[in-house]
Amino acid sequence: MNSEILINKLMAYFNVFSMHELATKLEISQQAISKWKKNNSIMAIKKRCRELGIYNEIFIDFDKEDFGINFPNDIKKTLNIIKTMIKDNQELKNQFHQYLKDFIKDNL
Known part of the structure; x- marks a missing residue:
């Protein structure tokens, strides 16, 4: 960085x-x-x-730092767009973060 x-x-x-x-x-x-x-x-x-x-x-991205994996760039870009869209809604942010953790656990 x-x-x-x-x-x-x-x-x-x-x-x-x-x-x-x-x-x-x-x-x-x-x-x-x-x-x-x-x-x-x-x-x-x-x-x-x-x-x-x-x-x-x-400083906290939805990628390797949070989940222990390194997403491809196209997925990182998509996650950053979603992150920007939900930045002002803490409840939605928490729900998405949990969804992403569960998805990774179940599929990767």
Whole structure:
């Protein structure tokens, strides 16, 4: 994992297309984001995500980290789309997460 990937995940999470927009959403300067990228400052990104309450959304994926397997890229993309769709509904998120765990246990 590197800072550039995390910055891209943050941009996707906030549905923004520029560093200026991302900086506004993160309530930091564009220079801070550039510094994260230049120095590969994963810990700083983690800290800011925790402060904003979005750590799990950025750092926990429905893939190897959660379920002990590595899904193919097309399945990861689909899971990320679903994850984005349910991000504001904790009950639905929990139900989907449990469904996915059960599916993996029963089929893989």
